[in-house]
Structure formats: C-alpha cells, structure tokens
Amino acid sequence: MNYRTKAEYFIQGITKGFIEAKEVIAWSDEVVATAEKTEDWMIEISSCGPDDRMTVLSHLNTIKGEVDAAELAALLKAKGIA
DSSP: OOHHHHHHHHHHHHHHTSSOHHHHHHHHHHHHHHOSSOOHHHHHHHTOOTTOHHHHHHHHTTOOSOOOHHHHHHHHHHTTOO
16 A cells, blocks of 8 residues: 555545554654655654644645555445445
C-alpha cells in the first residue's frame, strides 16, 4: 500500500472519529524504522503526541502521491465504513 492511500485512510478515520492520533503515530514510527529513505512527514508525525490530532492531520495532508481508490475502499469497508 502506498503512503498516500494510508494517509487518506487515516485522515478520514480521524475526522470521522474511528481512528485516534496515537494509531497514526504508531504507523509513522513503523514507517520511519522500515523506510529506505526517511521523509519529513514521517519524522513530524512520529514526534507528535497522542493529543496532537490537528497537527497529525496537517502532516498527513502533506504526504505526496496518488490515492488507490480500491484499496482505500477496502480499508474503510474493513472498519465498517462504507
């Protein structure tokens, strides 16, 4: 899955209330540890606190790339969001 698709999933999750910022931060920590090249947004999200919901959203919106609509739909469906 590409980072932009996952970011869109998290953006929708935070704004609709089914994902907490701490889940996004944990994902970003994992990405930092496994990515070939670390990008600014990865470090920025990783350094946020669990109450920094708006800051996390702001950084998610900076992630470049294209959203895979089918993959995003599958992620949302798995969470019971359609």
